[in-house]
Amino acid sequence: MTKFSALAQKYGTPLYVYNFDTITQKFSALKEVFKARKSLICFAVKANSNLSVLHHMAHLGAGCDCVSIGEVKRALFAGIPKYKIIFSGVGKRDDEIEEALRNDILMLNLESEEEMKRVEIIAEKLGVVARISIRVNPNIDPKTHPYISTGLHENKFGVDIESAKRMYIHAKNSLSLDPVGIHFHIGSQITEVNPFKEAAEVLANLLRNLKALKIDIKFFDVGGGIGIQYKEEETIALYEYAQSIFSALGGLDVTLVCEPGRYLVGDCGYFLTKVLYEKHNGFKRFVIVDGAMNDLIRPSLYQAYHAIEAEGKEGAEKSVCDVVGPVCESGDFFAKNIELPALEHDDLLVVKSAGAYGFTMSSNYNTRSRVAEVALQNGEDRLIRRRETFEDVIALEKACL
Numbered sequence: 019m020t021k022f023s024a025l026a027q028k029y030g031t032p033l034y035v036y037n038f039d040t041i042t043q044k045f046s047a048l049k050e051v052f053k054a055r056k057s058l059i060c061f062a063v064k065a066n067s068n069l070s071v072l073h074h075m076a077h078l079g080a081g082c083d084c085v086s087i088g089e090v091k092r093a094l095f096a097g098i099p100k101y102k103i104i105f106s107g108v109g110k111r112d113d114e115i116e117e118a119l120r121n122d123i124l125m126l127n128l129e130s131e132e133e134m135k136r137v138e139i140i141a142e143k144l145g146v147v148a149r150i151s152i153r154v155n156p157n158i159d160p161k162t163h164p165y166i167s168t169g170l171h172e173n174k175f176g177v178d179i180e181s182a183k184r185m186y187i188h189a190k191n192s193l194s195l196d197p198v199g200i201h202f203h204i205g206s207q208i209t210e211v212n213p214f215k216e217a218a219e220v221l222a223n224l225l226r227n228l229k230a231l232k233i234d235i236k237f238f239d240v241g242g243g244i245g246i247q248y249k250e251e252e253t254i255a256l257y258e259y260a261q262s263i264f265s266a267l268g269g270l271d272v273t274l275v276c277e278p279g280r281y282l283v284g285d286c287g288y289f290l291t292k293v294l295y296e297k298h299n300g301f302k303r304f305v306i307v308d309g310a311m312n313d314l315i316r317p318s319l320y321q322a323y324h325a326i327e328a329e330g331k332e333g334a335e336k337s338v339c340d341v342v343g344p345v346c347e348s349g350d351f352f353a354k355n356i357e358l359p360a361l362e363h364d365d366l367l368v369v370k371s372a373g374a375y376g377f378t379m380s381s382n383y384n385t386r387s388r389v390a391e392v393a394l395q396n397g398e399d400r401l402i403r404r405r406e407t408f409e410d411v412i413a414l415e416k417a418c419l
């Protein structure tokens with residue numbers, strides 16, 4: 019029996035499995051290319067927010083990039099030091115800003131002048147100085163899927179250079195704001211160095227202009243977005259990536275901050291799902307599995323490709339099929355027109371590169387229980403989130419009977 023078959027038998031399916039040793043390797047490789055400078059790697063919690071994953075990140079020395087107060091609290095709860103936590107996002111509520119300030123995290127990443135004014139008012143009320151960073155939109159095309167492209171003026175994220183400059187000047191003169199960082203995040207699943215290089219150059223120039231105004235920025239945050247290999251796409255050479263940022267920075271003395279999500283956890287994850295049955299509609303072959311779009315929505319949402327392998331069927335003859343789930347939507351599929359061997363009830367399929375934006379984007383659609391998550395580390399497996407029961411799913415509702 020293969021390792022995955024044994025895990026499927028022990029924990030049931032559908033199931034997420036994350037190899038923590040892979041996370042360690044990816045983290046170390048990134049830290050290594052940054053070693054010529056002070057750097058802080060802040061894992062983007064939204065990619066995989068399981069507490070054990072975050073605890074592992076804390077153990078590696080990572081910080082966290084959060085996009086809600088819930089994520090900030092998760093990071094703190096999992097043992098990430100407060101001085102390594104960044105709070106980003108275009109729409110922060112007053113109560114979220116207040117709680118972030120009370121928790122004294124590293125910095126709030128601001129995305130508009132309006133937001134800066136709210137932060138200033140709340141900091142003043144609390145009698146604290148808010149450390150802030152500004153997300154600058156460098157208007158650069160990251161050449162990725164439009165849903166995960168964020169660095170163009172047509173996207174809702176960040177502010178343009180001129181507004182950023184005004185904001186920094188305002189912040190410097192404010193008693194309640196301390197501008198400590200500058201930030202860009204141009205998109206996700208980026209597979210070329212050039213967009214990063216261009217964005218880093220635009221922001222490094224702004225940083226030099228700010229320096230001339232006696233605004234001293236300490237953190238240069240290059241966001242996330244490093245792509246991984248789902249299919250045959252080229253990926254970024256990390257060394258080249260780091261060097262292009264270093265060369266943009268030149269002699270500027272700043273701490274480099276990087277916010278990878280997918281890069282750190284994407285490849286570590288496997289989604290295990292069992293075949294319920296095969297079905298043929300005329301010439302079309304469907305493999306119907308027990309996992310569905312509510313468990314892993316990336317294929318439906320972004321037409322994302324995930325490699326799928328049938329366990330224990332090496333060498334068997336293959337034919338074309340669609341792999342679909344039981345949810346009542348035509349968009350409920352994991353793959354279309356891929357080649358798989360003939361499959362029977364209970365055969366196991368392994369959906370690869372599922373560690374990022376998998377479980378975190380899952381839902382209870384069709385009153386399906388969210389699946390269990392398992393960690394693999396040093397050859398051992400352990401449950402890090404139990405499967406939801408029907409009672410869990412309805413626990414917060416009232417039937418008014």
Ligand SMILES: *Cc1c(COP(=O)(O)O)cnc(C)c1O
Binds near residue numbers: 085107
């Ligand atoms: C989503 C996000 C990230 C992580 O993106 P990846 O493509 O997963 O690396 C980093 N920073 C910010 C601000 C984000 O919104």
